[in-house]
Amino acid sequence: MPNYRIAPSILSADFARLGEEVRNVVTAGADIIHFDVMDNHYVPNLTIGPLVCEAIRPHVQVPIDVHLMVKPVDRIIPDFAKAGANIITFHPEASEHIDRTLQLIRDNGCKAGLVFNPATPLNHLEHVMDKLDIILMMSVNPGFGGQSFIPHTLKKIAAVRKMIDESGRDIMLEVDGGIKIDNIAAAAAAGADTFVAGSAIFGKPDYKAVIDAMRSELAKV
Ligand code: DX5
Numbered sequence: 001m002p003n004y005r006i007a008p009s010i011l012s013a014d015f016a017r018l019g020e021e022v023r024n025v026v027t028a029g030a031d032i033i034h035f036d037v038m039d040n041h042y043v044p045n046l047t048i049g050p051l052v053c054e055a056i057r058p059h060v061q062v063p064i065d066v067h068l069m070v071k072p073v074d075r076i077i078p079d080f081a082k083a084g085a086n087i088i089t090f091h092p093e094a095s096e097h098i099d100r101t102l103q104l105i106r107d108n109g110c111k112a113g114l115v116f117n118p119a120t121p122l123n124h125l126e127h128v129m130d131k132l133d134i135i136l137m138m139s140v141n142p143g144f145g146g147q148s149f150i151p152h153t154l155k156k157i158a159a160v161r162k163m164i165d166e167s168g169r170d171i172m173l174e175v176d177g178g179i180k181i182d183n184i185a186a187a188a189a190a191g192a193d194t195f196v197a198g199s200a201i202f203g204k205p206d207y208k209a210v211i212d213a214m215r216s217e218l219a220k221v
């Protein structure tokens, strides 16, 4: 069985109690904290920046996975690295120079990755596999929590799984958007190993019950 990781998205957490929320979700079994950054430009929503990353950093030991839905990308990367981010991903269409942005993330001491929307072509991957630590596949269009999983993205996840395996590289394959207890196994079967879930976890009273149920679904794959 692959090393599956659950990455709750704090987009659906109670922002008035964010420190407590991240501590609780890690106690409940989260492997990673997924941190959604939206700029009201690349996506039509506005969320949180490096100051909030810095504020939650002392509350948890697990990696903080910063998903940048911003354009331009480069200026903000060192700020997130200083704020304690461990993983930084961005959308290729939001950067003028993808190779440079990936290198910039690694130069700042973080794991680097590209994010693919449901309709973003995969050819962006062709020349940068050696610069990737993670690939994030969107299973909704970015911008909001609580949307429904788009089933045709499973085929795309499977295509990326094949590319990673053929490359022989150690690259995480993360899926983000509409992941619930009842579809996490399908995403894993397609080849994902890291699962972002916002409303499925923070929308529920018992985080551990949801994470445990997700893990038992994964154990059946
Ligand atoms: C969407 C974000 C997701 C989102 C996931 O743009 O990237 O991380 O918060 O939320 P759910 O799990 O509710 O779809």
Ligand code: ZN
Binding pocket: 009, 034, 035, 036, 067, 176, 196
């Ligand atoms: Zn996200």
